[in-house]
Amino acid sequence: MPDNFLKRRDIGKLIASVRDAGGRFVAPALAARQAVYKDISSAEELDDDYILPRNSYKELVFPQTEVIADFTIGKDGVGLKGRDVTGRDTVVFGARPCEAASLESLRSVFTWGFIDEFCTKREDRLVVITIACTKADGACFCTTVDLSPKSVTGSDVALSETDAGDYLVHSVSEKGKAFIAKHSDVFKAKPSADAVVKPIIMPERIKGVDLEKIKKFLSDTAHYENPVWPELTRKCIGCGACTYVCPTCHCFDITDEATAYGGKTPFEGERRKNWDACQFDNFTLHASGHNPRDTQFKRWRNRFMCKFNYYPKKFSSKGCVGCGRCIRVCPVRLDITEVMEAISKRP
């Protein structure tokens, strides 16, 4: 039984309530004719016809670029002053279950030894409201990585859509319960008696994929130079698009940028944290000129290793949640599931 009920017509009231309290309300809405997660201020902006927004909402906790410190260079040396973590209470509405599961993956990395509060403090203030999938496309493969279109991992509140476009509401976390209680004028206590839940679309599990076999193959360092890598991934052009849209990819770089023209003196600037990508040819370039991943297939192999070997060994969270975004955006149609199948068939 659901805990509560949300009428479609009350979403506008929820948006106003969150924003009036100083928070952000982020949901799938159209931009350049594609569904993307973005800040919205009215229910009319919501896109009702999306499968998965083009971008990942990881940028709500891990922005593409942000200033983490300010520096000055003076006669007495270099001064560095860290920035406080910014961010507001944020609600992401209409997230898909695959993506919600990826938040756990980001937290695993950003709390692994060192706590990256730029990420964790934002996540603490994020309420994730998922909607179980009633649509899928050929790129969706959540079931192949042991998730499902109705998984609640990473959700605070999980919704199931009804035929009338309203929602049955399940609170998943304490944060979710508190959110529902705070907005009890919107989340009604009882579902309508005639509420019929839309059927969930379950992507078929890819039969040829065996995650355990993949992990075993990847664990054997003798397979690093296996010809399978150049054979399967030679067409990758290293654009990095797959990593930028991936909800679990988390690589970043730190750069110091002088603010000579905007600052008071030429000797001050900002330290920035920027998204980076293991698919870029200079990602592992050493100052000596040596590059341990000097060809594209090695870079692609690394990304695959990260998802299906390093992550499952180090963390209980998933390296890949089967969202299929990397398949949809890849300009050369390099399909990660084809590589998963090919590796699964190897002895």
Ligand code: SF4
């Ligand atoms: S590797 Fe591809 S399918 Fe897996 S989580 Fe990342 S974008 Fe989604």
Ligand code: SF4
């Ligand atoms: S796999 Fe595709 S999207 Fe990813 S870097 Fe290579 S060409 Fe770009």
